[in-house]
Amino acid sequence: MTLSKLVFTPLQYIGWGALEQLGPEVAKFSPSRILLITDAILEKLGVIEPIASKLRQQGYGVTLYTDTVPEPPLAVGEQLVQYTRDGGFDLVIGVGGGSAMDLAKLAAVLAGHEGRVADYLNLTGTRKLEHKGLPKILIPTTSGTGSEVTNISVLSLATTKDVVTHDYLMADAAIVDPQLTVSVPPRVTAATGVDALTHAIEAYISVNANPTTDGLALQAIRLISGSLRRAVHDGQDRQARIDMSYGSNMAGIAFFNAGVAGVHALAYPLGGQFHLSHGESNAVLLPYVMGYIRSSCRKRMADILQAMGGYASYLSEEEASRKCVEELERLVKDVGIPNTLRGYQIPESALDSLTEDGVQQKRLLARSPLPLHREDIRIIYQAAYDGTVAEPKTAPPVS
Known part of the structure; x- marks a missing residue:
């Protein structure tokens, strides 16, 4: 049999009510500034505020970033990476569908690298990722993409898509709570x-x-x-x-x-x-x-x-x-x-x-x-x- 390489997210919680594990996982990193990446629809639906409020009550500084879109264009990724670099964050949390989680992975890793996101694309990029960047926790709100357990960030180009991919994009922890999917249309x-x-x-x-x-x-x-x-x-x-x-x-x-x-x-x-x-x-x-x-x-x-x-x-x-x-x-x-x-x-x-x-x-x-x-x-x-x-x-x- 051909040799197989198997890679798994270091830590996962999955099951009804798993979101209760977020606080203990955040505490492991002792962050002072958390960047919570999500989308405007989830914020409007009231899904995000309870999560952010609970973290703030525990003494963490939390900044919401909602300028994400489905099937994010490269420009959206470039904007978020620069925002993360400028913000002095020390933990990234991605909450949402695949696009929000993909962008969170991208921001966490590339915040500590030089150059543009375009420089790291699979098909056309010339730069290589050199280190892991910021720690990241991923929380899906849909049952579909599997982004919380992969090392891929997908971006839309003019007529197709490309990816940034490396094991550095793996989440430090993934929290999969089916309760968060109940409101999905x-x-x-x-x-x-x-x-x-x-x-x-x-x-x-x-x-x-x-x-x-x-x-x-x-x-x-x-x-x-x-x-x-x-x-x-x-x-x-x-x-x-x-x-x-x-x-x-x-x-x-x-x-x-x-x-x-x-x-x-x-x-x-x-x-x-x-x-x-x-x-x-x-x-x-x-x-x-x-x-x-x-x-x-x-x-x-x-x-x-x-x-x-x-x-x-x-x-x-x-x-x-x-x-x-x-x-x-x-x-x-x-x-x-x-x-x-x-x-x-x-x-x-x-x-x-x-x-x-x-x-x-x-x-x-x-x-x-x-x-x-x-x-x-x-x-x-x-x-x-x-x-x-x-x-x-x-x-x-x-x-």
């Missing part, structure tokens, strides 16, 4: 939930998968597929929210170690060019990418179907892999997400530019069990536009 619950499911599925079919990530990914698929519809249709369903939080967290650990592939590679240009949320970009593409690569991973797709409750044991691998794609289509539809690019008013004329940007995501494409070249990517985008699952003209060997 149905559309966001759906998009982030399918995002988490995509993480688990792509981790399981990744060429870098290993027995540890397989176990995490399959359990994440079971939890998410079994609870997402309920969480969308009844946000107060406590058990559904708990299952989604655990599933998202497991999926995050799985994909962080095994990697994601074609779905994410093709989703990045959708976010870059048309500002679709990351979750919806993944959701609309998931059945089409999986349908296209199906012949390269039939056995694993049968396993995914079984984890989703599809009773694959009495089906052949061929039948099970086809049914898996159908189940993914059904799930996306059931939670109210448009299932074609046309459903997002994306013009057919954009498919070529999406393809060109998708080809650039070599870091992600390298993990696909079926190599995806320019022609393949163009076919998948066309299928997602038309709403018809396409397959390669010549099927690769079955694995």
